[in-house]
Amino acid sequence: MSVKYQHITEALAQLEEEALVQALKDAVEAGPSAEEAQDIVNACTMGMERVGDLFEEGEYFVGDLIYAADILKGGMELLAPCIGAGGVSKIGKLVIGSAPGDLHDIGKNIFIAMMEAAGFEVHDLGIDVAPDKFVEKVKEVQPDIVGISGLLTLSLDTMGDVINALKQAGLRDGVKVMIGGNPVSEAVQKRVGADAHSTNAATGVKQCKEWVVA
Amino acid sequence: MSDDVQKLLQERVERITTTIKIEEPDRVPITSMFETWAGHYSGYSVTDVAFNYDKLAESFYKVAEEFEVDTLPPPLGVRCGPIYTTLGTKEFSFFNKDGVPHASIQHMEGKDIMSVEEYPELIKDPYKFIIEKQLPRRYKALDQAPDKKAEALGKACFIYEKYIANAVGKLCGTLETKYGIPALFKSSTEMPLDALMDYFRGFRGVSVDIRRNKEQVIEACEALYPVMLRRAVQNLPSGPFPFIFIPLHIPTYLKPKDFETFYYPTFKRMIEDLISFDLTPALFMEGNWEPYYDYINELPKKKVVGLIEHGDFKKTKDNIGKTITIWGGMPIDVINNSTKEEAIDYAKKLIDDLAPGGGYIFGCDKSLLAPNDANPENLKAVFKFVKEYGVYK
Incomplete structure (x- = not known):
C-alpha cells in the first residue's frame, strides 16, 4: 500500500472521525489520479481491516464496529467525486x-x-x-x-x-x-x-x- | 390448595430463596425461560397463545405438568397480542402479511423514533417526550387527533387489564394452587441506556451517540432513570422472591471503558435501589460478560441473580459466584444437537462447576421461543438428571 495515505488507515483504525474526515478532505482537494483514488480507498480498506483485527483481539466491541462503519460511510461519500465511472476494483x-x-x-x-x-x-x-x-x-x-x-x-x-x-x-x-x-x-x-x-x-x-x- | 401442593410450593420457594443467599438448599433449583415454545409444545402458534389466553394457560399448565420445574416465568415474553394490534405497533410482529403466524414473535427496531437533535427535549422532560413524541411514533393509533388517541388508549387499557387478570394473574395463580409452582418474576424493567437504545435511538444511534454526543447520552440515562425505576417497583408485594426481570441488551457490545462511562452508573444505582426495596434483580446477562466481571463484583453481595449465556462457567463461578447467583448455562444448542447422554454429561459438568456452595439455578442459556428451540425429550432427561445429581449432601 501507499505510505502516502497511511494516516488515513491510522485514523480509521483508531476511530478518530475528525482526523479521518480532515485527511480525506485534504486528499480529495489535492485532485488525485484514478490510481491515487484507488490507493485512498485501499487505505480505508486497510483501516477497516485493522478495526476487524482489534475486534478479534478483544480491544474493540460490536459498538465500535458500528461506529467504524458509520464513519467509513461518511468517508466514502467524501471520496465519491474522485472515483470514476468504473468504480473501484472488487475482490x-x-x-x-x-x-x-x-x-x-x-x-x-x-x-x-x-x-x-x-x-x-x-x-x-x-x-x-x-x-x-x-x-x-x-x-x-x-x-x-x-x-x-x-x-x-x-x-x-x-x-x-x-x-x-x-x-x-x-x-x-x-x-x-x-x-x-x-x-x-x-x-x-x-x-x-x-x-x-x-x-x-x-x-x-x-x-x-x-x-x-x- | 391441597396440603401436598402447599408443601411442594413451600419447598420450591425455600429452595430458591436459600439458593439466592448463596447457601446450599436441598438441591439445585431448576427453571428456564419458557415462552412461546410452551405454546408450540401444545401445538399452538404464537398467534394462538398471544391472542387467546385460554390456549396460553393450557400450554403453560402442560409445561408445568410435564417438566416439573421449580418456578416458571409469567408469560410476559409471549406478550399481549391484542394490545399491539389495537395500538398499531410498528415494532412487534406476530404474523406475516398473509396472516401466517411467525415461528416466534419478532421485534424490529423502531425507525426514526427520536432524532439526535431531540436529546435536549428528552432530557428536559422524559415523560412528556414519551407521551407526546415517542409513543405516537411507535404506535399508529396514538398518532391521531386527540379524541381518536384517547379512544385508542382507553381500548388499550381495557385490553391490558383483561390481559393482566387472565394471562398473568389467573395463570400464575393456577400454577401455584394446582401445581405448586411459584412465579419467577413479579415485575420487569430495563436499564436506562438499554431503554434509550430499544425505544428511542436504536442500536446504531446509541453506538454513534456515545462518541458524538457523549454528555447527552449520559444526561438522557439520568433522565430516564426515575421512569425505569418506577416501572419496576410500582405496587409490588415486597420480598426477595419472585424476582424483578431485567434484560440487559447493549453492555456486551460496549468496550469495558464505554460500559463504565455510559452504562454502569445507572445500572449500579438501579440494582442498589431495587435491593433497598427488598427486591431481587434477575439480570439477563446476554452475550459474553467475562470482560465486565469486575463491575459485577462491585454490586451488593448475595442479592442479585444473573442468567449467563456464554463463557467458561468454572471461571464464572470463581469470579462472580460469591457476589451473584448464577442461573442458566445449559445451551439449547446442546439440547438440540446432541444425544441425550451428551446433554446429560454437559449438565453434569455445569452442576460440578456451578453448584458447590449454592448460588446456582439450573436452566437453559436462552429463552425458549421457536418450535425447535428445545428437543423436549432431551430437555426432560436433563431436568430429571439435575433433580437427582443436583442434590446437596
Whole structure:
C-alpha cells in the first residue's frame, strides 16, 4: 500500500472521525489520479481491516464496529467525486439476506458494511428472504459467496431451506455458503450444510476473504 | 390448595430463596425461560397463545405438568397480542402479511423514533417526550387527533387489564394452587441506556451517540432513570422472591471503558435501589460478560441473580459466584444437537462447576421461543438428571 495515505488507515483504525474526515478532505482537494483514488480507498480498506483485527483481539466491541462503519460511510461519500465511472476494483461477490422468516438485520448490516469495506461487491436481498429469491439472485449475479443471516433461532431451520433450494437449482457447488448471527454454531453449520458459520462480522469477513483469495 | 401442593410450593420457594443467599438448599433449583415454545409444545402458534389466553394457560399448565420445574416465568415474553394490534405497533410482529403466524414473535427496531437533535427535549422532560413524541411514533393509533388517541388508549387499557387478570394473574395463580409452582418474576424493567437504545435511538444511534454526543447520552440515562425505576417497583408485594426481570441488551457490545462511562452508573444505582426495596434483580446477562466481571463484583453481595449465556462457567463461578447467583448455562444448542447422554454429561459438568456452595439455578442459556428451540425429550432427561445429581449432601 501507499505510505502516502497511511494516516488515513491510522485514523480509521483508531476511530478518530475528525482526523479521518480532515485527511480525506485534504486528499480529495489535492485532485488525485484514478490510481491515487484507488490507493485512498485501499487505505480505508486497510483501516477497516485493522478495526476487524482489534475486534478479534478483544480491544474493540460490536459498538465500535458500528461506529467504524458509520464513519467509513461518511468517508466514502467524501471520496465519491474522485472515483470514476468504473468504480473501484472488487475482490469478490456476495449475495446476502436475512433467513426466511427472520425480520432482523442489524448484524447483517454490520457485516455488509465490513464486506464492502473489504472490497466485496454486495447484493443485499433484505429481510425475510424466501429461498427462491436467493436462487434467483444467485443465478443472476453468480456470486462467490452466499450469506444467510439470522438473529432468531427459527432461522436455524430456514437457513437449511435456502441451502436445499440452492442444491435443487444446481447452484450449491458453485458458491460458498456462510451462515451468520448469534444463534449459529458448528453443529448448526453441519446440520444445514453450510461451509462456514460466524457469530460476528469480523471473523465472517476474514473467512470470506480467504475464500476469494484461495 | 391441597396440603401436598402447599408443601411442594413451600419447598420450591425455600429452595430458591436459600439458593439466592448463596447457601446450599436441598438441591439445585431448576427453571428456564419458557415462552412461546410452551405454546408450540401444545401445538399452538404464537398467534394462538398471544391472542387467546385460554390456549396460553393450557400450554403453560402442560409445561408445568410435564417438566416439573421449580418456578416458571409469567408469560410476559409471549406478550399481549391484542394490545399491539389495537395500538398499531410498528415494532412487534406476530404474523406475516398473509396472516401466517411467525415461528416466534419478532421485534424490529423502531425507525426514526427520536432524532439526535431531540436529546435536549428528552432530557428536559422524559415523560412528556414519551407521551407526546415517542409513543405516537411507535404506535399508529396514538398518532391521531386527540379524541381518536384517547379512544385508542382507553381500548388499550381495557385490553391490558383483561390481559393482566387472565394471562398473568389467573395463570400464575393456577400454577401455584394446582401445581405448586411459584412465579419467577413479579415485575420487569430495563436499564436506562438499554431503554434509550430499544425505544428511542436504536442500536446504531446509541453506538454513534456515545462518541458524538457523549454528555447527552449520559444526561438522557439520568433522565430516564426515575421512569425505569418506577416501572419496576410500582405496587409490588415486597420480598426477595419472585424476582424483578431485567434484560440487559447493549453492555456486551460496549468496550469495558464505554460500559463504565455510559452504562454502569445507572445500572449500579438501579440494582442498589431495587435491593433497598427488598427486591431481587434477575439480570439477563446476554452475550459474553467475562470482560465486565469486575463491575459485577462491585454490586451488593448475595442479592442479585444473573442468567449467563456464554463463557467458561468454572471461571464464572470463581469470579462472580460469591457476589451473584448464577442461573442458566445449559445451551439449547446442546439440547438440540446432541444425544441425550451428551446433554446429560454437559449438565453434569455445569452442576460440578456451578453448584458447590449454592448460588446456582439450573436452566437453559436462552429463552425458549421457536418450535425447535428445545428437543423436549432431551430437555426432560436433563431436568430429571439435575433433580437427582443436583442434590446437596
